[in-house]
Amino acid sequence: KVLVVEDVTTTGSSAISAVERVRARGGDVKAVFVVVDREEGAKEAFEKINVELVPLLKMSDLR
Numbered sequence: 001k002v003l004v005v006e007d008v009t010t011t012g013s014s015a016i017s018a019v020e021r022v023r024a025r026g027g028d029v030k031a032v033f034v035v036v037d038r039e040e041g042a043k044e045a046f047e048k049i050n051v052e053l054v055p056l057l058k059m060s061d062l063r
Contacts, residue, residue, distance in 0.1 A: 002027040012042030
């Protein structure tokens with residue numbers, strides 16, 4: 001089992017690429033932890049690949 005951690009996510013493309021690479025090598029990714037979710041589509045993108053996005057903070061929390 002693998003946990004992907006990222007500092008900031010916008011669309012999720014970087015972390016999704018990491019998830020795909022891990023899965024291609026037989027890893028099991030269920031969640032991506034991120035410090036700040038900029039709330040620009042990442043959550044929906046992760047839902048499409050059956051991965052939970054777990055943000056410490058959302059951009060709306062910082063406004």
